[in-house]
Amino acid sequence: MKTMKMGTVLHDQTRKDVEARLKRGRPDLGSLVFRIALLACLLFALVVLLVLVADVWSRGIGVLTDRGWDFLSAPLRTRADEAGVFQSLRGTFWIGVFVVLLAFPFGIAAAIYLEEYAPDNRLTRFIDVNIRNLAGVPSVVYGILGFSIFVKAADGFFPNSVVDHNGKTTAAAGVTLAVLVLPIVIITAAEAIRAVPRELREGSYGVGATKWDTIRTNVLPYAAPGILTGTLLSLARALGEAAPLILVGAVQGRLGSRTGFFEVEQLGEQFTAMPITITDWAQKPENSGFVENTAAAIIVLLVVVLIANTGAILLRNRFEKKRAGR
Numbered sequence: 359m360k361t362m363k364m365g366t367v368l369h370d371q372t373r374k375d376v377e378a379r380l381k382r383g384r385p386d387l388g389s390l391v392f393r394i395a396l397l398a399c400l401l402f403a404l405v406v407l408l409v410l411v412a413d414v415w416s417r418g419i420g421v422l423t424d425r426g427w428d429f430l431s432a433p434l435r436t437r438a439d440e441a442g443v444f445q446s447l448r449g450t451f452w453i454g455v456f457v458v459l460l461a462f463p464f465g466i467a468a469a470i471y472l473e474e475y476a477p478d479n480r481l482t483r484f485i486d487v488n489i490r491n492l493a494g495v496p497s498v499v500y501g502i503l504g505f506s507i508f509v510k511a512a513d514g515f516f517p518n519s520v521v522d523h524n525g526k527t528t529a530a531a532g533v534t535l536a537v538l539v540l541p542i543v544i545i546t547a548a549e550a551i552r553a554v555p556r557e558l559r560e561g562s563y564g565v566g567a568t569k570w571d572t573i574r575t576n577v578l579p580y581a582a583p584g585i586l587t588g589t590l591l592s593l594a595r596a597l598g599e600a601a602p603l604i605l606v607g608a609v610q611g612r613l614g615s616r617t618g619f620f621e622v623e624q625l626g627e628q629f630t631a632m633p634i635t636i637t638d639w640a641q642k643p644e645n646s647g648f649v650e651n652t653a654a655a656i657i658v659l660l661v662v663v664l665i666a667n668t669g670a671i672l673l674r675n676r677f678e679k680k681r682a683g684r
Contacts, residue, residue, distance in 0.1 A: 526607025546588020
C-alpha cells in the first residue's frame with residue numbers, strides 16, 4: 359500500500375516538474391502569430407456574413423411585413439406587388455425530398471460498405487479517391503449530366519406523361535441534385551464511421567455479436583452525430599444550387615397545372631425552385647420592385663435551410679446523449 363502511494367506521489371511530482379519546465383520555456387511566437395491570424399480570419403468572415411445578412415434583412419423585411427402570408431402563397435407574377443414564392447417553395451421542397459430519399463440512404467450505405475466490408479486493396483483506394491474527386495466537381499458538370507441522362511435519355515422519368523415537359527421535370531431535377539451531393543454524403547459518413555473507436559467494435563465481437571449487429575447497435579449510433587452533420591451540409595448545398603437546375607430546365611413560367619403543395623403528380627411537370635426565382639428576380643431593373651422581393655425570397659430560403667438545420671441538430675444532440683449514456 360505504501361509502495362502504491364509513493365508511486366502515485368512520484369507520478370504527480372514528475373508531471374508537475376514537466377509542466378513547470380514547459381511553461382518556463384520561451385513563448386512560441388510562431389504559434390501565437392498563427393492563432394492571431396486565424397482569429398482575424400474568423401472575425402473577418404463573421405463581419406462579412408453579418409453585413410450581408412443585415413443588408414438582405416433591411417431590404418426584404420418590408421415585403422414580408424406588408425404582404426406576409428400572401429408573399430408565401432402567391433404564384434409567380436410579372437408584377438412585383440403580386441408575385442410570390444409558392445411554386446418555388448414547392449419545387450425546393452420536392453428537391454429536398456429526393457435528396458433525403460436517394461442521397462442519404464445510398465450515401466450512408468456506400469460509406470458503411472467502404473469502411474466496414476470492403477477490403478483494403480487498390481480497387482477500394484481507387485474508388486475512394488474518385489469519390490473525393492467527384493465531391494469537388496463543379497455543380498455545372500452535374501447539371502450537364504442530369505440534362506444528358508435524366509432529361510434526354512430518361513425523359514424526366516415520365517415518358518408517358520400527357521404533359522409536354524420535354525423531360526424537364528421536378529423528378530429529373532431532384533435526382534440530379536441527389537447525385538450532386540452523394541459524394542459529400544459518402545465522404546462525411548465514412549469519416550464519421552472511421553472515427554468510431556476500434557475498442558467499441560472489439561468489445562461487441564467479444565460478447566458474440568455478428569458484424570452487422572456490431573454496426574447496427576454500436577458503430578452507427580456512435581457515428582450518427584457526424585453522419586447527420588454531413589447530411590445537413592449536403593442538404594443545405596442542394597437547396598441553394600441554381601446552376602444544375604438551369605441546365606436541367608427550371609423555368610419561371612409555363613408551369614404545370616398542379617396547384618397543390620403535396621401533389622405527387624407534379625413530379626412529372628415543369629418546375630421552378632427558390633434559387634431560380636432569386637436569380638431571375640435579381641436580374642430585374644432596380645425600379646421594378648423585384649429587388650425587395652429578391653431579398654425577401656432570400657430570407658425565406660434562409661429560414662427553410664435553418665429549419666432543416668434545426669431538425670438535424672436536434673437529432674444529432676439526441677444521438678450524442680444516447681452515446682454518452684444520459
